[in-house]
Amino acid sequence: MTFDQILFYVFSFWFVASSLAMIFSRNAAKAVLFLILSFFSAASIWILLEAEFLAIILILVYVGAVMVLFLFVIKMLNIDKSTLRAKFTGYLPLGLIVAVIIIAEMTLVLGGNQFGLDVVSAPARHAADYSNITVLAMQLYTTYVYPFELAAVLLLLAIIAAITLVHRNDVSRKKQSISEQVSVQAKDRVRLVSITSPKKENK
Amino acid sequence: MVSLSDYLILSAIIFCIGLVGIFVNRTNIIILLMCVELILVAVNTNFIAFSYFLGNEAGQIFVFFILTVAAAEVAIGLAILTLLFRNKGTINVDVTNSLKG
Numbered sequence: 001m002t003f004d005q006i007l008f009y010v011f012s013f014w015f016v017a018s019s020l021a022m023i024f025s026r027n028a029a030k031a032v033l034f035l036i037l038s039f040f041s042a043a044s045i046w047i048l049l050e051a052e053f054l055a056i057i058l059i060l061v062y063v064g065a066v067m068v069l070f071l072f073v074i075k076m077l078n079i080d081k082s083t084l085r086a087k088f089t090g091y092l093p094l095g096l097i098v099a100v101i102i103i104a105e106m107t108l109v110l111g112g113n114q115f116g117l118d119v120v121s122a123p124a125r126h127a128a129d130y131s132n133i134t135v136l137a138m139q140l141y142t143t144y145v146y147p148f149e150l151a152a153v154l155l156l157l158a159i160i161a162a163i164t165l166v167h168r169n170d171v172s173r174k175k176q177s178i179s180e181q182v183s184v185q186a187k188d189r190v191r192l193v194s195i196t197s198p199k200k201e202n203k
Numbered sequence: 204m205v206s207l208s209d210y211l212i213l214s215a216i217i218f219c220i221g222l223v224g225i226f227v228n229r230t231n232i233i234i235l236l237m238c239v240e241l242i243l244v245a246v247n248t249n250f251i252a253f254s255y256f257l258g259n260e261a262g263q264i265f266v267f268f269i270l271t272v273a274a275a276e277v278a279i280g281l282a283i284l285t286l287l288f289r290n291k292g293t294i295n296v297d298v299t300n301s302l303k304g
Contacts, residue, residue, distance in 0.1 A: 008205045012213050019217055019241055023224030028233050035237050038217075042244050049210070049255040054266050058244075061270060066240070066277050073281045074233060077288050095226030099219040106215035115208035120256050122204045132263075139260050140267070151271045158275035162282040 015041035028074045036067050052132045210252035217245035232294045243273050
């Protein structure tokens with residue numbers, strides 16, 4: 001067994017084990033922590049596949065931002081655990097049967113006869129001065145520049161949508177109230193003040 | 204050496220774990236969202252494995268865009284979740300049946 005294979009099986013074991021622990025954990029915060037572990041394992045496998053940039057992005061964006069957002073929401077919402085534990089295993093047998101059938105079918109389709117090393121041979125490893133980021137950037141800023149801009153617009157849209165959704169209405173927002181404008185009286189807005197003018201000094 | 208079929212079977216297993224998670228955790232929307240994330244990571248592993256073994260960077264570009272869309276999806280999904288909790292007081296899926304679906 002080569003070193004590559006040992007790494008692959010170690011990372012795969014942690015990936016599968018932490019994913020299973022994630023879906024069977026009753027506590028949502030523990031599930032987030034297990035999902036973080038499985039994302040780290042996925043990033044390790046992506047590094048084995050020489051996709052270093054995406055692996056780092058997975059850790060920085062997913063673990064650093066998205067999972068922390070999940071944890072933030074879980075801590076903020078103060079969920080009642082007793083209601084979430086009900087009907088936990090009701091659909092477990094059906095789900096397991098479906099999953100086993102899917103895995104069996106996929107293994108038949110994706111097995112060594114179709115995608116083994118003698119069919120799709122492993123490419124040679126790149127040299128040490130190979131830069132994955134340079135290759136991706138060359139593609140991203142030439143061929144895929146319009147999808148890249150669209151992705152930026154999509155992120156802006158997501159920011160606006162998220163803020164608009166959770167923004168409370170009673171925060172001091174300057175908006176027009178037509179009934180108040182129509183029914184306003186002069187005495188509400190104008191205040192007459194009598195000022196005594198200073199007398200002229202006699203010389 | 205690790206073959207392409209090993210990576211593909213691994214991502215198939217992860218995909219099915221995410222699917223079972225959606226079956227099993229039918230009451231907690233947060234865990235449902237996390238299962239969707241798991242499924243997306245499995246699909247991305249497929250893309251990267253094919254990109255590596257076929258020597259084509261387009262797969263990695265696609266994963267880049269999938270990550271972007273998934274981040275946006277999570278942000279909006281959690282915003283909707285917060286709104287749901289504010290209006291209903293719970294995020295139990297069984298209680299949120301006001302559309303009578």
